[in-house]
Amino acid sequence: MQFRIEEDSLGRRKVPAHAYYGVQTVRAMENFQVTGISIAHFPRQIQALAVIKKAAALANQELGLLDDERAQAIAQACRETRSGQFDEHFVVDCLQGGAGTSVNMNANEVICNRALELLGRERGEYSSCHPNNHVNLSQSTNDVYPTSLKLAAIWYGKDLIRALRDLARAFADKGEAFREVIKMGRTQLQDAVPMTLGQEFTAYAVTLDEDVSRLEEGLSLLHEINMGATAIGTGINTDPQYATLVSRILADISGLPVVKSPNLVEATSDTGGFVQFSGVLKRIAVKLSKICNDLRLLSSGPRAGLNEINLPPRQPGSSIMPGKVNPVIPEVVNQICFQVIGNDVTVTMAAEGGQLQLNVFEPVVALNIFQSLAILHNGCVTLREKCVEGITANTERCAAYVDQSTCIVTSLSPALGHETAAHLAQEALRTGKAIRDLVLEQNLLSSEEVDRLLDPQNMICPQPIAKERTASDEETKPAR
Template sequence: MHPRNAGATAAARTTADAGSNGADDVRIEHDCIGSLPVPAKAYWGIHTQRAIENFPISGIPVSHHPELIRAYALVKQACARANADLGGITHTQCRLIDAACRDLYDGRLDDQFPVDVLQGGAGTSTNMNVNEVIANRALEIAGRPRGDYRFIHPNDTVNKSQSTNDTYPAACRLALIFALRKLIRSGEALAMSFMALSHRTAHVVKLGRTQLQDAVPMTFGQEFGAFHSVLCDDVRGLNAEIGRLSTVNLGGTAIGTGICADPRFRETVIRHLRYVSGIGVEAARDSIAATSDMGDFVDTSSAMKRMAVHLGKIANDIRLLTSGPQAGLVEIHIPARQAGSSIMPGKINPVIPESVNQSVFTVMGMDTTVAFAAEAGQLQLNAFEPVVVHALLDGMTILAHAMDTLRANCVDGITVNAAVGRQRAEHSASLATSLNGYVGYEEAVRLAKKALAEGRSVHDVAVDEGRIRREILDDVLDPLKLSRLHE
């Protein structure tokens, strides 16, 4: 079974088993719609149970994103502490909720989040899933039965002074920060691998290309160094997103006005969240705007897409440079990872860059999903935040894994074909470019054409014609010197 489907399938199985094994295996819970049996052993309650039945969409449960569960645990922990400070709940209730949140954060209850990631309600099902699990785990710690909501209630206690519309975005932002940190580390590691490769090949000359046509000399080190530079730029862009995502609308409750919350709650909960998360979270300047606005998610997606574009270009270049081994460019060699054909003996394909390209295509599709969902919100709330956050978290995971495998299974093992690189650089007609200042453009064109027609180097043709002294040509047409003109 695919791990993505395991949580939802297990939840469905638990429900089915409970229904067939008798009343002792279920407990009856109530909501505004009516009553419903809930598996007796489940930490979730009726709201989660309805969501399991309502959203059999992707087969991917919320537990697929452990970052979101951990982030939500921190949000609820901060809210409980703020409510206790302000007298909204008792210190005993706070202590029990706090302990339950630590269990959530530690991953001990991940299997209790079976709701599909593609859910209606702007994340309400996830919020209630979290509220119910925390409430029932807190009850269990207190020695009380699950479902004894007179003591700790999912809404009145765990969700005190809160709404889905401020806790869910806050948790999503923290989850994205956690995932971004991993993505940034992967980007930094890949960039450093290219830098190490650049240093190893700094003096190995080759021919540069523009539009797949011969250009002027450069070194392999410069080529790989450029990959390092663009990845470093991307990492800086991702780091900037962490600051933007640290602004939350927590305390705004339903639409940002703070209804049902103590006026002091917003400032108090932000202080607690900053402490428990270790992240410098700040309150949004306009909580009404922040409740419906998804611009920061769009920016984050754009920063990811930028990195994906660069990663795809790098993978394309690697595939071109390693093409061959006889009829291609064959300027670099990448590690052989597996047999490349079921029929052609000895064929080896660039499977790692190919897998990276497919990861890039996936991230670009996710960026489109984010853009459409962000635009589709109406009035004071965007109901489509669940698919946005699912896309972003999945995209970050895929992109990080793609960079990790490219680094470990390809880049760290790249070697260059120094002989081919030098031969092509020395015999390219494009070297005539460096003679423009000596004989003029038109004469340089003639020398280049003659070299091509005769299958000789520009150097040898120019020496034979005798218009420029040989020692000057030796210096001016040295490919390695040409690659470093502007250093």
């Protein structure tokens, strides 16, 4: 391998000749061999860094702080970086000390060395264009890095919103397909009252649509940025007009409605927006995992479980039990959700761990939020394509559970009273007799009345309430 020699404040270092990164990135690679996950694993952050550096260059050019030639070379290098041309050169580990300085310098060096080529220079000839003096002009890691997190999270969040909406639509379609399938609802894993399978699946669609709204609210909190804050929010080494100008240019370039924070000191130390956003991702994970639990229960069996629905078979389920098929898609989504819930704890602790004017733990915030967004997106797509769209109903099995259940006696409670209905349920369990037969044997209702009240179609939505029959009713009944 061929090398070039670069120098920073700590001395000289060999840098691979082909690399667009430079000496400070080399040091970070040596120091932070931690997760094996480089920032290139999350290309949205690289895109965010590119638009930030371009906005800064154009703002500095407009303010007369950066000459046209360098500014345009940097802007072109940023456009190419945003397109993904140099992703392989973003090599620093996601988890690192320094509050994200290594990520910022990795971006500065890649963009700088490409700008040097555009200026007709060799990589590493920093006298013509310098990573700190020109690419990082009017900036600090402490405003660039958190802003890049926010932009990337917004873009990843929009991807997740689309996946959630598609999944909700798939559940809604099944709700419509299953609207005539009568089944038993259950509370505490015990028989409750009848409902339709369509109502059950429609509820899943509604709860996911609610999470889309919460996610949109969470993303809106990330639109406030601290560009121009530089080190601690005081704006040292910037022009008085820079913060407002760079925020406006960044909004234009990124297509996102980002705005300058009204207090840059507060914005530089505060990570509350990330905490709330991570909490929304946890909420989605909790609800999605509960849905997957339901799918596994409803499809359990097939002979010795509920077996009300069939999940599409995806692979053999056992190395020892022939013919066994497991609910592997809901299972993997469950595990995705567990990971997201754990990631939220990490984000919470990292936010709490900040001190004074900066939170140095934003790299672990970034890693966990980006991972949560990515795996939730993939989980939603996988659940929809490989499970929900292929679910079928076992209509006869669902109907049989309704016929066998004693809890249909609930519909008789308004007419007979709670205690009488409870006695009927207990007697049905003890004798094995049907509720209908017991009511007629005891002459509690007419055949027409009991058929109407025990019709499952009348139990799945509000109906006119039958008046409870009392002793006084019998005494005032006209003599025949």
